[in-house]
Amino acid sequence: MASGIKDKVAIIGMGCTRFGERWNDGPEELMVEAFQECIKDAGIDKDEIQAAWLGTCFDEVMVGKSALSASIALRLPNISVTRVENFCASGTEAFRGAVYAVASGACDIALAIGVEKLKDIGYGGLPEFSTAIGTTNALWFPNLTAPGGFAMLASGYAAKYGIDIMDVKRAMAHVSVKSHANGARNTKAHLRKQVTDEQVMNSPMIAFPLGLFDCCGVSDGSACAIVTTPEIAKSLGKNDIISVKALQLALSNGTEIGYKWDGAHFTTTTKASKAAYEEAGIKNPREEISMMEVHDCFSITELVTMEDLHISERGKAPTDIMDGFYDLNGKLPCQPDGGLKCFGHPIGASGLRMLYEMYNQLLGRAGDRQIDDPKFGLTHNLGGFPMMNVCSIAIIGKHGA
Amino acid sequence: MIGVTAFGGYVPRYRMSRMTIIQNMAWYFPVIMAVAGGEKAVANWDEDAVSMAVAAAYGCMAGKDRKALDGVFFASTTMPFADRLNAGIVAAALNAPEEGIANADFSACLKAGTTAAISALEAVASGERGSVLVAPSDLRKSKMATMAEMFIGDGAAALLFGKDDVIAEFKGSYSLNADFVDHYKGVGKDFDYMWEERWVRDEGFGKLIPQAIAGYLKKTGMQLADFDKVIYPCYFTGTHRGIAKKLGMDPSRVQDNMHNVCGDTGAAHPLLMFCAALEQAKPGDKLLLAGFGQGCDVLGFEVTDKIKNFRPARGAASSLAAKVDLPNYQKYTKFRDLITADLGIRGEANPNTSLTALWRKRKMILGFVGNKCTKCGTPQFPSLPMCVNPDCNEVGEFEDYEFADKSGKIQMFTGDMLSPSVDPPAVYGLVEFDGGGKAFLDFTDCDLNQVKVGMPIRMSFRRRMKDQARGFTGYFWKAVPKAQG
Known part of the structure; x- marks a missing residue:
């Protein structure tokens, strides 16, 4: 019987670049910047890294195929480096590769790095993906974009719970307002201005009902983590050990898009979060999770995710959001670093960027965003579209907690 | 006679x-x-x-x-x-x-x-x-x-x-x-x-x-x-x-x-x-x-x-x-392409159409023919080798199921201003067909302001893309919301 990943692997170092429109930096510069911070934090020599995983999504327009880009940029010592891609879960997938390698005993120290250079394509938003959906899908898929795909969820959610779509939009607006308030306190965030509900509500329409301020930024960035066993971490002189409590992934199997689904929730997140709590030994997530970084690619995604994580009751996320439950000073702060909303979404980097915030919070390094004595931090990624997606969830916490 | x-x-x-x-x-x-x-x-x-x-x-x-x-x-x-x-x-x-x-x-x-x-x-x-x-x-x-x-x-x-x-x-x-x-x-x-x-x-x-x-x-x-x-x-x-x-x-x-x-x-x-x-x-x-x-x-x-x-x-x-x-x-x-308006760089992508894939999937793409599982009776689209019903998942036990003449209802939708379109916003969504089955489809002949969840639709065969560089025209089916009910 599998015993899960809980407390088998420790994070000994993390790094994260400033996210933003890094016009003068390519993926190589970004990876090196994150890596330098990370290896210094870990306090090890580069030659001690035995295996590495690279997460990127749009390799076609960025680093190309294979993991050679990371191996060359970081001048890794001819070790195994593997590039992974699983939509927006790509960064967490890189982390999973490194964590599982250590847990299996195949290596002692492993690196996970994620990077995405989005601002090299000449237009706003994510790269156009008609060439990246598969040969057969290309014959019939709707002419969709990321905001459009997620915007549909707002119509489904409002219909399911009989809520006026404008009331849903008001709760969505508060999701963005809260994240901007947090991002304004973070020197590594891309967008660092506070916004008001009116600004969000009145921003130009991108995909009904999502306005511009319901959409996360588009940025360049990189983040990375070095992991090892808790024993080796101790031998390296680490006192506050942060360990992995759960790592779960769930993918759609075509049921939502082609069979039964209410159009008002993420089937994958609902399942992956349940499995993650079980793996971490968490009984009541609303009480036990101290903080979260969730996939707020769009405000509606975060809103619905609060229910799929079994934290807000079904149909009640708008109420919790409007009550400030997820604000930085609320009961369960969500996006304390500003989220994708303020960091943007360099896809391969995002999962590791989220872990970076949870790691720093757990170590008491989060400055004026510091949450009081956190125990468990949860990260969540949702790649693809509401009706067909990849969900990853990680929970990290103080070792032994 | x-x-x-x-x-x-x-x-x-x-x-x-x-x-x-x-x-x-x-x-x-x-x-x-x-x-x-x-x-x-x-x-x-x-x-x-x-x-x-x-x-x-x-x-x-x-x-x-x-x-x-x-x-x-x-x-x-x-x-x-x-x-x-x-x-x-x-x-x-x-x-x-x-x-x-x-x-x-x-x-x-x-x-x-x-x-x-x-x-x-x-x-x-x-x-x-x-x-x-x-x-x-x-x-x-x-x-x-x-x-x-x-x-x-x-x-x-x-x-x-x-x-x-x-x-x-x-x-x-x-x-x-x-x-x-x-x-x-x-x-x-x-x-x-x-x-x-x-x-x-x-x-x-x-x-x-x-x-x-x-x-x-x-x-x-x-x-x-x-x-x-x-x-x-x-x-x-x-x-x-x-x-x-x-x-x-x-x-x-x-x-x-x-x-x-x-x-x-x-x-x-x-x-x-x-x-x-x-x-x-x-x-x-x-x-x-x-x-x-x-x-x-x-x-x-x-x-x-x-x-x-x-x-x-x-x-x-x-x-x-x-x-x-x-x-x-x-x-x-x-x-009618009588004037030049910019679709933006996002609209430049122009992959060719795989004619082998089109031949394999011709019924699905041109005829909007899906599958009906002969074991559990579930109509489904797209046509894939394994039944979509999680309680069935039978392999290869299908008969053709025509969706082209089926009516349906809108489950969710949006109007997308980012998507490159000759007639923005691009309206699309998920449709549930009467009699079973659902599909993710572009909508056409509609006004976003009138589209609602639950609105009935009918299907219409449309030009999906025109490859100006190679002269190819691709077709598929779109949903037409019936604003008048």
Whole structure:
């Protein structure tokens, strides 16, 4: 019987670049910047890294195929480096590769790095993906974009719970307002201005009902983590050990898009979060999770995710959001670093960027965003579209907690 | 007895008042004010001659067995492919059989529709074919501020010819051929080149149509007085009336040329007018139909009792009634690619179409055919090897399931301003079909402000993409929300 990943692997170092429109930096510069911070934090020599995983999504327009880009940029010592891609879960997938390698005993120290250079394509938003959906899908898929795909969820959610779509939009607006308030306190965030509900509500329409301020930024960035066993971490002189409590992934199997689904929730997140709590030994997530970084690619995604994580009751996320439950000073702060909303979404980097915030919070390094004595931090990624997606969830916490 | 066994017509939803053209373009060529009245039908940006023919064909074939077709004849002067059987696309969209069927394109002349009809009737008469569908359709581009822009409309018709349940018996035909070049379109050209109107009116329509009708009457021994309705195209309304006078007919027996309601629909027009006449016809009525272009085809029909039991699912009158005004002339010019507007870098991506994948998935893409699991009964789309029902997951136990003629309801949707579109926002969503199955689809012929979750939809075959670099046109099905319920 599998015993899960809980407390088998420790994070000994993390790094994260400033996210933003890094016009003068390519993926190589970004990876090196994150890596330098990370290896210094870990306090090890580069030659001690035995295996590495690279997460990127749009390799076609960025680093190309294979993991050679990371191996060359970081001048890794001819070790195994593997590039992974699983939509927006790509960064967490890189982390999973490194964590599982250590847990299996195949290596002692492993690196996970994620990077995405989005601002090299000449237009706003994510790269156009008609060439990246598969040969057969290309014959019939709707002419969709990321905001459009997620915007549909707002119509489904409002219909399911009989809520006026404008009331849903008001709760969505508060999701963005809260994240901007947090991002304004973070020197590594891309967008660092506070916004008001009116600004969000009145921003130009991108995909009904999502306005511009319901959409996360588009940025360049990189983040990375070095992991090892808790024993080796101790031998390296680490006192506050942060360990992995759960790592779960769930993918759609075509049921939502082609069979039964209410159009008002993420089937994958609902399942992956349940499995993650079980793996971490968490009984009541609303009480036990101290903080979260969730996939707020769009405000509606975060809103619905609060229910799929079994934290807000079904149909009640708008109420919790409007009550400030997820604000930085609320009961369960969500996006304390500003989220994708303020960091943007360099896809391969995002999962590791989220872990970076949870790691720093757990170590008491989060400055004026510091949450009081956190125990468990949860990260969540949702790649693809509401009706067909990849969900990853990680929970990290103080070792032994 | 052989003849028409079903018919349908399709006029696209947008109508543009000719006053709209005048308001925008009369400064450039005031002569267009001479034909200011009425409106013309304007195809949506995602339609072409093939897609409109499919719409007319479904209007005709509802309640008829598409599997019994053994011929699909497509007629058009604006075929999307110069070398790929366009009729084959129409047949695939109808999920017609592939074995034992003879499909053909009739082109290069505005009487291509009536010529196709004569060929179909001859094939049925010979006993070689049992059920032949003729689907003429035209979407002709015209230069801005021209008489052609005023006269031309977009539309399609469909007629099923066979032996059983004949609603209009075929009473012979006569054809006259004359290389009378009132207009022409050279290969590779977008627009017609037209000769002087006075000559076209007087020496063309005005002489050749009466001459061919006289030939028909002589050949069949019938009298013009035998006919309750005479149907011939002529976009010059005065000349249209003048021909009746020349023939010595009461104007009430001449079928309206539809200039006021949709404009001249090219190769489709004689048969679209014929559909309009059939919709009004009573048992025993005799109809004389003529098609004009480098000569003239004439066909005679006698309506039977069976007409009482037939109503097209979509016909001339119903599609003319289902209209929305297009007051925006610039939008029309963009739809027809007459002006250059930027789609942005996001709109540049232009992968080629995998013809191997299209061949494998031709039923799914062109026919919108999904699967129905024979074990659990679940209809599903797309067609994949394993049943979508998590409690079943049976492998390979499927029968074909046609979604094209199914109704459904909108489960979720959006209007996307980021997606590159000729007509933003791009509206799309998830549709649940009545009877089971769902699909993620583009929507068309709708106004985002009227779209609601739960709104009923019907399906429509549309042009999905046009590969300008390689000349390929891709098709798929879109959902049309029924805003009126």
